[in-house]
Structures are given as C-alpha cells and as structure tokens.
Amino acid sequence: MAVGTAWCKPEAVEEMGPFWSSNPISTIPWVARYSLSNPRGSAEAPRWLQLFAGYLLGHAPNCTHFPGPGSDSSIIDPEVERRADVATPMKPPIALPLGELVPSPHLFGHGSTLHGQSHVARAMVHAFCLIDATGWREEAPRLWAAVYIHDLARTHDGVCYRHGGDAVNKLKTLPHLQVLFGLGGVQDSDYPFIHTAVVHHSLPNELDKDHPHWRLTSLLKDADGLDRVRLYDLDPRYLRNPQAREMVDFAQALFDETDGVVPVGDGHFAELWPEAMRLRGGLR
Ligand SMILES: [Fe+2]
Numbered sequence: 001m002a003v004g005t006a007w008c009k010p011e012a013v014e015e016m017g018p019f020w021s022s023n024p025i026s027t028i029p030w031v032a033r034y035s036l037s038n039p040r041g042s043a044e045a046p047r048w049l050q051l052f053a054g055y056l057l058g059h060a061p062n063c064t065h066f067p068g069p070g071s072d073s074s075i076i077d078p079e080v081e082r083r084a085d086v087a088t089p090m091k092p093p094i095a096l097p098l099g100e101l102v103p104s105p106h107l108f109g110h111g112s113t114l115h116g117q118s119h120v121a122r123a124m125v126h127a128f129c130l131i132d133a134t135g136w137r138e139e140a141p142r143l144w145a146a147v148y149i150h151d152l153a154r155t156h157d158g159v160c161y162r163h164g165g166d167a168v169n170k171l172k173t174l175p176h177l178q179v180l181f182g183l184g185g186v187q188d189s190d191y192p193f194i195h196t197a198v199v200h201h202s203l204p205n206e207l208d209k210d211h212p213h214w215r216l217t218s219l220l221k222d223a224d225g226l227d228r229v230r231l232y233d234l235d236p237r238y239l240r241n242p243q244a245r246e247m248v249d250f251a252q253a254l255f256d257e258t259d260g261v262v263p264v265g266d267g268h269f270a271e272l273w274p275e276a277m278r279l280r281g282g283l284r
C-alpha cells in the first residue's frame with residue numbers, strides 16, 4: 001500500500017461511519033450484524049451501502065489520513081501526517097458517525113444533568129483531545145469505549161464507589177453496544193483494559209503506575225476529571241497526565257459555552273464536537 005494512503009477515507013463516505021471498510025467483502029457482514037442488533041442500524045444501512053458502492057465505483061477521491069480499525073498506522077509517512085494535521089481540523093479518532101460516539105440519554109440508569117449525556121460527551125471530547133496531545137492513538141478505541149460506559153450505571157449523583165463495576169456488568173447486557181464497539185475498533189483483547197479503567201474510575205484509590213492498565217485508566221480518569229469544572233472543584237494537581245493539565249482552560253470554556261446550550265439527544269455530540277473544536281482553536 002502506498003505511503004500516506006492507509007485507510008484513505010473519502011469525505012463523501014464520512015456518513016457511512018460504522019460500515020466504512022476498504023474491503024467490500026468485510027463490509028457486508030458488518031452491516032448485517034449492526035442492522036440485526038440496533039434498530040437505527042437497519043433504517044440507515046441501505047444508505048451506507050449505497051455510499052460505499054459509490055466509493056467503490058471511484059467517486060469521491062478526496063482522502064483523510066486517520067487510520068481506521070485494523071489499519072497499520074506505522075506505514076503512514078510522519079511528514080505527510082504532520083502536514084495533514086496542520087491543514088485539517090482534528091477529527092475524532094473513531095471512524096463512526098458523531099452521533100454514535102456517545103450514549104443516548106435513555107441508556108443511562110439515572111436521569112442526571114451532572115452525570116448524564118452532556119457530561120459524558122464533554123469527557124469524550126477531552127478523551128479524544130488527550131489522544132491527540134499524547135500521541136497514544138492505540139488507546140483510542142478502548143478509551144472511547146471506557147468513556148462511553150463509565151457512568152451508565154449510576155443510580156444517583158452522590159459519592160458512589162460501585163458504579164464503575166456496575167457499568168462493566170451493564171455492558172454485558174447490551175449486546176448492541178459490544179457490536180458498536182467492535183465497529184469502532186475495539187478488540188476482544190481490549191476488554192480487560194476497559195474493565196480495569198471503568199471499575200477504577202469510581203474507586204478512591206489510584207491504580208499502581210506499574211499496572212499494565214494504568215495508561216488507559218489514567219486517560220479515563222483525566223478525561224472524566226477535566227469535566228469537574230461543572231462541579232467547580234477541578235484541581236489540576238490531581239490530573240495524572242501533563243497534557244491534561246494543559247487543558248483546564250479548554251475544559252472550562254467547553255462547559256461554560258455548551259452546557260445547557262447544546263441540547264441533549266441523539267444529535268448532541270454532532271453539535272458539540274464542532275463547537276469544541278472551535279473553542280480549542282481559539283485557545284491555542
Ligand atoms: Fe463516574
């Protein structure tokens with residue numbers, strides 16, 4: 001494969017999201033699995049297949065460089081990638097439609113403005129920015145999944161040490177989420193990392209820094225911790241990664257300008273993300 005064209009993704013198939021693949025043979029079973037497990041998938045599958053067919057026929061030659069699930073990003077020329085980063089705004093590191101990247105409000109066990117969809121969506125923005133800032137792109141799919149589920153099992157807004165463990169158990173009852181995570185690049189081998197991170201995010205003790213799952217756990221806790229601006233008690237000294245400590249002003253601006261402004265619902269993240277990138281650009 002030519003340098004710089006790995007997972008070359010035409011802008012015109014951006015909407016195709018979960019069914020994006022450079023291999024048509026592998027696309028069809030993904031569409032079938034997603035359609036069977038998610039009512040929204042069955043409604044939208046024909047349009048995604050149509051977009052994909054258009055791409056195969058040679059339409060839409062403009063490409064972005066972000067690697068998709070299963071790609072070998074090591075073959076991308078770093079200089080090509082650097083120039084692309086300068087020229088294009090940051091995209092989420094998960095090749096799915098924006099609306100699929102955060103949970104719908106109905107998935108939360110407890111309707112809350114403190115720990116509901118808008119909080120998780122801001123934590124997701126911080127998670128993706130941390131991936132970009134640290135360069136730890138291999139963490140992206142499992143960090144996405146960990147942020148996605150971390151507060152789904154809360155039953156109240158108070159101090160709670162068990163909702164991380166409960167979230168891991170809740171995921172086992174939601175097969176369509178497991179399929180979605182697979183479409184977003186989560187591998188079976190990622191789940192022990194995700195479980196550790198999600199369980200520990202709600203525990204008072206810190207994971208040992210030598211633990212093999214520390215990096216993902218620290219990213220989840222920092223992404224979650226940055227949104228403590230909503231509680232007016234973010235202390236940057238408690239953030240684990242230096243890149244997170246550089247994001248405090250951004251976290252404050254994101255909360256101030258979007259909380260209660262961007263409506264919750266299935267379109268929440270699609271509206272929040274460009275606003276977050278606008279704010280991020282303004283603070284640089
Ligand atoms: Fe939590």
Ligand SMILES: [Fe+2]
Nearest residue numbers: 115150151224
């Ligand atoms: Fe949280």
